Amino acid sequence: MNLFTRRTVGPVVGAAVIGVSLAGAGSAYAATPAPTPPRAGAHIRPEVRVTGWPSAAELRPGGRAGTFTVRLYNDTHHTLRNVAFGYRTDAAERPVVQELRHGRWAPVRWEHTGAGRRGGEGGAFALLGHRTVREGATAGYQVRVSVPRHWEKKITRVRAAAGAEGKGWKSFRPVDFRVEKARPA
Numbered sequence: 001m002n003l004f005t006r007r008t009v010g011p012v013v014g015a016a017v018i019g020v021s022l023a024g025a026g027s028a029y030a031a032t033p034a035p036t037p038p039r040a041g042a043h044i045r046p047e048v049r050v051t052g053w054p055s056a057a058e059l060r061p062g063g064r065a066g067t068f069t070v071r072l073y074n075d076t077h078h079t080l081r082n083v084a085f086g087y088r089t090d091a092a093e094r095p096v097v098q099e100l101r102h103g104r105w106a107p108v109r110w111e112h113t114g115a116g117r118r119g120g121e122g123g124a125f126a127l128l129g130h131r132t133v134r135e136g137a138t139a140g141y142q143v144r145v146s147v148p149r150h151w152e153k154k155i156t157r158v159r160a161a162a163g164a165e166g167k168g169w170k171s172f173r174p175v176d177f178r179v180e181k182a183r184p185a
Helices: none
Strands: 047-051 066-073 080-089 096-101 104-107 110-113 123-133 138-146 160-166 169-174 177-179
Touching: 047 160, 047 169, 066 080, 066 160, 080 138, 096 123, 123 138
Parallel strands: none
Antiparallel strands: 047 066, 066 138, 080 123, 080 160, 096 104, 096 138, 110 123, 160 169
């Protein structure tokens, strides 16, 4: 007799079957394979979230900044070392990016990147910092983005993303925005 199939015998009472297992006690249901744990050295991508940024964000040149938080939860089975957190855009103009450091807003330096590096696309990358994130821990940055007064009037939509990357993985979420026309002074 196959121990992995269910065989029952018993009278039918209404819609219920009163049964007895022919395979013995405790083996009435089909065996399902146990989930396999990740292989040693297997890499599971950590979870990255961007919160606080509206999907229809609109910024005005010289106006108020938009704020969001980038968080990484390390649900892998190992410590992530040298995780780069950042903000990237391929816009011709660069918005002003600041991070909250020790309770004060500090400017973030931009660097130019080639395609395939720092967030996956060419353009500009504002590095927020590098961190080591232990297994089960969360790390993040609070970011503020604004459009400078001298913004090019032809640029009305900006594709941007914020997230994190490490050795063998990257995860960025959109933080796109529209640029509102500047009001005359």
